[in-house]
Amino acid sequence: MDLEAEFTTEPFRAAPGGEPPEHASRAAEQAQRAGLDTTLGPLGTTVRGSSDQVLDALPEIFRAALAGGATRVTLRLGVPGGDETTSTGIGSLERVIAEVESELGAPLRELSRADKQRAVRLLEERGAFEVRKSVPAVADALGVTRFTVYNYLNRSQP
Secondary structure, three states: OEEEEEEEEEOOOOOHHHOOOHHHHHHHHHHHHOOOEEEEEOOEEEEEEEHHHHHHHHHHHHHHHHHOOOOEEEEEEEOOOOOHHHHOOHHHHHHHHHHHHHHHOOOHHHOOHHHHHHHHHHHHHOOHHHOOOHHHHHHHHHOOOHHHHHHHHHHHOO
């Protein structure tokens, strides 16, 4: 049986020049050395291979991420194709939104204006807006218009 593992490493900040952070790069390199089909994306890394390959490689992948400066690794493990939304990135976006809701202690829709702005900054830091059609999805989760999300994004620019 084949398996697919999707993992995120934190912190989410990109390295200078827009390159992935060192911990994400090291994890992806370790996955490639293990012979796994590896995709390093804006919201995480996806690896695919036989169940034995994936399960045997994960500890070394996580060690590489931690040695590269990761403070947290989050894993989703399943059968390829079991989650139709991963190819669009929307499934990953939903997971990042859920993480931010958990961090802020409430559904995005119920947050104060200031906390909604903070949520947008957190989502941006975590690469959520790299996903196609993410602004409408985030606007819906926040209970605001797309225009409002763009305003929040513009405010978060230095």
